[in-house]
Amino acid sequence: MDWQDFGKWGRRAADWARDYHANLRDRPVRARTAPGHVLDRLPAAPPDAPEAMETILADFETVLMPGMTHWQHPRFFAYFPANAAPVSVLAEFYVSAIAAQCMLWQTSPAATELETRVTDWMRQAVGLPEGYIGVIQDSASTATLCAVLTMREKALEWRGNRTGLSGEPALRIYCSAEVHSSVDRAIWIAGIGEENLVRIPTRGPWRSMDPDALRDAIATDRAAGHLPAGVIACTGGTSVGGSDRLDEVLAVACDEGLMSHVDAAWAGSAMICPEFHDYWSGIELADSVVFNPHKWLGAQFDCTVHYLRSPEDLVRTLALQPEYLKTHGADGIVNYSEWSVPLGRRFRALKLWFLIRAHGLDGLRGMIRNHVAWSQALAARIAATDDFEIVTEPMLSLFSFRYAPKGATDLDALNLSLVTAINDDGRIYLTQTRVDGKLAIRFQAGAFTTTEADVVTAYDVITEMATRL
Known part of the structure; x- marks a missing residue:
């Protein structure tokens, strides 16, 4: 073609x-297909000769669609x-046709500057105070990993990336049992280890972390020679919507000098409605907040908005600047690839821009x-x-x-x-x-x-x- x-x-x-x-x-x-049914209908070897689009589309309808x-x-x-x-799908059509890599300001200035603008639109929409700076990540899992890596580096006074974790005290991260499994994965990938993810008991109908138990766990760990590094709270947990009372839990994190991250992947979108802000009370104490417009707001996957009070800490954790990635002759620019794990970045801001304007x-x-x-x-x-x-x-x-x-x-x-x-x-x-x-x-x-x-x-x-x- x-x-x-x-x-x-x-x-x-x-x-x-x-x-x-x-x-x-x-x-x-x-889908009602049995395991292996689709696989058995797909040729075991790729074709050597090109096939007609009519044939490809016919197989799409008869082989693949019944398994979706x-x-x-x-x-x-x-x-x-x-x-x-639909407007988000249309935006993705344009993104796919342009096929830009938006990793640096110079590789697509409009993509970078639109991301800056629409993330601030969303900040205003969900009621985050001024001072939070946003970046669009692929998923909440990645945003949580970025937060955990930053917790690790701050706790280790920025030496973890350089010298590794060997010989360091056990880093401890605190959360409830209501958080998403992506927190466990972030702990694994960051090298902190599952045994150092401390589950705090919950209380009340919200299934919120008990702030007194959280404070006690931090004190116990410090007395044992461990190194508390961060607190991960949730608003609208995946299982049954468990939500931490942020004003209580984040206050403990602030008092103890620990970085905090709030996973509101699903429920954060509902914060565009002021009447639901009871679930958001205390959010201004968070260091890091994530929610997914690709869930409830209609932005096609992937489109996660990650907000930070101190983005320079995230950049210090993740940024690498070999000569071939430097932009010379331009001051004050943002390179969002330094805010995320992958170097390559899609033009995700366009669908959010289309969506907000159209609806x-x-x-x-x-x-x-x-x-x-x-x-x-x-x-x-x-x-x-x-x-x-x-x-x-x-x-x-x-x-x-x-x-x-x-x-x-x-x-x-x-x-x-x-x-x-x-x-x-x-x-x-x-x-x-x-x-x-x-x-x-x-x-x-x-x-x-x-x-x-x-x-x-x-x-x-x-x-x-x-x-x-």
Whole structure:
């Protein structure tokens, strides 16, 4: 294919995308293929001769599409949303066509300066105070790794990158059990070690870190000769929305001189609605904050916004400047590759710019408010239904429940059977978790095209499948 042909096939792809989304409700949410089915239909060796686009697209439809789970489906209630608003997809079309590497200011000045502007737009939108500086990372996992690496370097007075961790005291990072597994990975990759990730007990309905227990753990570690390095808090944990009371937890970090990072990957997007700022109280004490516009706001993956009070600490941790990466003759510029682990950087700011301008913050707020209201109404309806119980109350649009008919002896097995039956049915998609060791079923509303009727359908499917059991 050359660029002359691209116009024809690009128009066809746009029409396909329009039709795909127009008929998405007619598809089962989750793929129904058995393991290995797609692989067995793919040739074991690559072709030597070029193949026609018609043939390639036919195989795309018949071989690959039946094996896709539809994350943009309006009844995708599993995990968290991974939205792709149409205007964001359009922006990615332009990004792919330009195909720029935006690692340095000089390699695409507009990409760098737009990133500076839209991250500040988002800072204002979610209510972070002035002084926080943003960068767009690929994912919250990377942002958390960047924060942990900076915690390590600050605690070691910037010698870790140079001399390594051998001979140093054990670095200690503190969090609750509600944080995402990306925290564990960051601890591994940073060389700190899983045994030095200290889990602080939680308390209250928010499942927040106990600040007194946190303070005691830090004191105990110092007395044992360990080196406390940082505190990782969360707002809207993946399992059931566990949220630390930031004003309490971050105050301890400040008092103890430890760097803090807040993972609000999902729930941070909801902070564009001022009425949800109770979950954000104390955020101004954080050194590092991350949330994902590619979840609830509709920016196509990948698009994570990472805010720092002292970006110079992150740059000091990550920046390398060989001669071939220096920009001569320009002062005061930002090279965002020095703010992230990879050198190469996509033009991620464009889709956020398109999205905010096309929908406006009011449009995005309306969507999030609807999702929260519909989810809370569903939780109340399930709570009022015989043989069901709410395990964790709604945190924004996320709650968990359990099917608990009288006389049932193994509720874990029963609820696993229920979530399996629901997903095999195909009309909706849910996932399970464990709360205090017991299995529960998660529900969250967040797909860009979800309607109130879709949430009502969820109730119908849940109760129907339960009666069949």
